[in-house]
Amino acid sequence: MTLQEFCNTLPKDRQIKLAINLTKQALPIWDKYADNNILSYRDTVVGLSHTVPKQLLSDTINEIENRFATQKFLRIIKDNSKLLKLYSYFDDPIVALQDSDWELPEQVKKTFYSVYNLIGSIIYKNITAIDESRLYVSINQAIDAIKTADILSENQINQILQQMKNGK
Numbered sequence: 001m002t003l004q005e006f007c008n009t010l011p012k013d014r015q016i017k018l019a020i021n022l023t024k025q026a027l028p029i030w031d032k033y034a035d036n037n038i039l040s041y042r043d044t045v046v047g048l049s050h051t052v053p054k055q056l057l058s059d060t061i062n063e064i065e066n067r068f069a070t071q072k073f074l075r076i077i078k079d080n081s082k083l084l085k086l087y088s089y090f091d092d093p094i095v096a097l098q099d100s101d102w103e104l105p106e107q108v109k110k111t112f113y114s115v116y117n118l119i120g121s122i123i124y125k126n127i128t129a130i131d132e133s134r135l136y137v138s139i140n141q142a143i144d145a146i147k148t149a150d151i152l153s154e155n156q157i158n159q160i161l162q163q164m165k166n167g168k
Helices: 003-009 012-036 056-069 081-098 106-123 134-148 154-165
Strands: 040-042 049-051
Touching: 003 134, 003 154, 012 056, 012 106, 012 134, 012 154, 049 081, 056 081, 056 106, 081 106, 106 134, 134 154
Parallel strands: none
Antiparallel strands: 040 049
């Protein structure tokens, strides 16, 4: 069974829980990079400089996790101003990454995209333009970053997946 097929077998709440878990596992990749590098870039279209807040990823994951844990998750549609604000902070950096105005090491970029896709799946629709679940994409990107950075072994990742399958 592929990872995508596995994700499709999970209810949406477990997919979200899995994405939260894995993005948290990948977060040290971002933090280490942010501690040693300037998180800024200049866009080539208008020449403006932009800075990405170091805490953007952790703030986003924490907000999603807190809402999910406190059962406020179902009210996200009605009261999502904080999540919308966090999501808006991703707009310019995502364009900069796509336009190659901001170069990041692959595992850092995948960590950034993973959190972006997690929040995007909650704020907007969960299906991408190429008909993939954004939660699956988030999970896949987080796993790729985690494996590349040697944070978890294949066996440890499989244990997390098995626990999620069993509802833990």
